[in-house]
Amino acid sequence: GEDVEQSLFLSVREGDSSVINCTYTDSSSTYLYWYKQEPGAGLQLLTYIFSNMDMKQDQRLTVLLNKKDKHLSLRIADTQTGDSAIYFCAESSNSWGKLQFGAGTQVVVTP
Amino acid sequence: KAGVTQTPRYLIKTRGQQVTLSCSPISGHRSVSWYQQTPGQGLQFLFEYFSETQRNKGNFPGRFSGRQFSNSRSEMNVSTLELGDSALYLCASSPGLASSYEQYFGPGTRLTVT
Numbered sequence: 001g002e003d004v005e006q007s008l009f010l011s012v013r014e015g016d017s018s019v020i021n022c023t024y025t026d027s028s029s030t031y032l033y034w035y036k037q038e039p040g041a042g043l044q045l046l047t048y049i050f051s052n053m054d055m056k057q058d059q060r061l062t063v064l065l066n067k068k069d070k071h072l073s074l075r076i077a078d079t080q081t082g083d084s085a086i087y088f089c090a091e092s093s094n095s096w097g098k099l100q101f102g103a104g105t106q107v108v109v110t111p
Numbered sequence: 112k113a114g115v116t117q118t119p120r121y122l123i124k125t126r127g128q129q130v131t132l133s134c135s136p137i138s139g140h141r142s143v144s145w146y147q148q149t150p151g152q153g154l155q156f157l158f159e160y161f162s163e164t165q166r167n168k169g170n171f172p173g174r175f176s177g178r179q180f181s182n183s184r185s186e187m188n189v190s191t192l193e194l195g196d197s198a199l200y201l202c203a204s205s206p207g208l209a210s211s212y213e214q215y216f217g218p219g220t221r222l223t224v225t
Contacts, residue, residue, distance in 0.1 A: 031212045042115075042201055043216040090152065092212050096166040097144035097159025097205065099214060104153070 006089050012109055019075040020105045022089030024033035025070060029091040032065060033099065034074045037086045046074070046087075084109045113138065113216035115204045123223045129190040132220045134202035136183050142166075142207025143185035144214060145177060148199040160185050161207045189222075197224045 003025045008069055012018045024032070027065045030051050035043040049056045049072075056063045062075040086106050090099040116135045124130050136143050144167075145157040156169040160179035179185045189196055199221050203214035 033213070036217075042117075042218040043203075045213060048213055065161055090154075096141055097203075097207075097214075098156045098163065098167055098169065099144075099146075099154075099203075100156075101154040 001084040004089055004091055004102040006087075006101050006105045008103065008105060010105055010107045012107065012110055014077050014079060014081060014111050016079055018072045018074075018079045018083065018107060018109075020054065020076075020087050020089075022072040022102055023076075024089075024091045024100075025071055025073065026091060026093050026100070027070070028093040029070075030094060031074050031092045033088075033090040033092075034061075034063065035090060035101075037088065037104070045086065079107075079109050080093075081109050081111065083107060114173045115202060115203055115215055117200075117217040117220050119220060120218065121221045121223075123225065124192050124224055126192055126194060128192050129188065130192060130222060132187045132189075132200055132202075132222075134185045134187070134204075134217060136185070136202075136204030137215060140204040140206055141183055142205040143179060143183065143207065145185070145187050146201045147171075148219070149197075149225075153168065154201075157187070168222060192224045194224050196222065198222060 006045040034046045060077045064073045086104040088104045089102040142161045144159040146162045159167040163179045177187045199219045201219045203216045205214045
């Protein structure tokens with residue numbers, strides 16, 4: 001079946017890089033996503049990567065995909081206090097409208 | 112472009128009542144998906160509508176239903192509310208095409224059942 005796993009917590013100092021990891025089990029995943037959720041808010045789409053890509057860079061964000069190991073990571077360069085939030089990894093696999101989400105990684109940025 | 116809007120933002124209902132939540136997608140998007148978010152179960156897919164037709168459905172009881180109108184706005188209905196239905200209900204808007212899977216979420220409706 002489908003399963004997406006993430007570590008639950010990450011603490012990082014302001015100005016350092018953050019790396020959030022995710023593993024998934026569905027080998028038919030076509031797109032993989034990273035979303036950010038701040039307290040009391042909905043989900044903000046940060047970036048996504050198609051399964052035939054290895055890497056995607058978007059300003060401070062770098063997504064790495066290892067399809068063989070079904071491992072996805074999100075690197076945030078120069079992490080700021082405004083990056084404190086819960087980050088969700090999600091995958092879609094030819095199932096209309098359905099994203100399978102991980103449990104979310106709480107990122108806390110300390111000054 | 113305006114983002115996804117959901118109304119109401121907060122709702123308090125009593126067990127046994129029913130509730131209707133509304134979602135207006137981004138202009139030009141034809142697909143609306145609904146998700147339930149709870150601390151215990153995380154984010155779970157409810158259903159997806161495209162051009163007024165339900166294309167996909169998650170594993171929720173029949174008390175959860177939805178519909179989509181010709182302007183792509185969608186409503187979700189929960190009948191005979193239970194305490195466990197307390198959650199943040201999120202809708203997501205997407206172009207709905209096979210080549211475009213990205214989903215943009217609204218702020219959610221926080222439902223509390225007492």
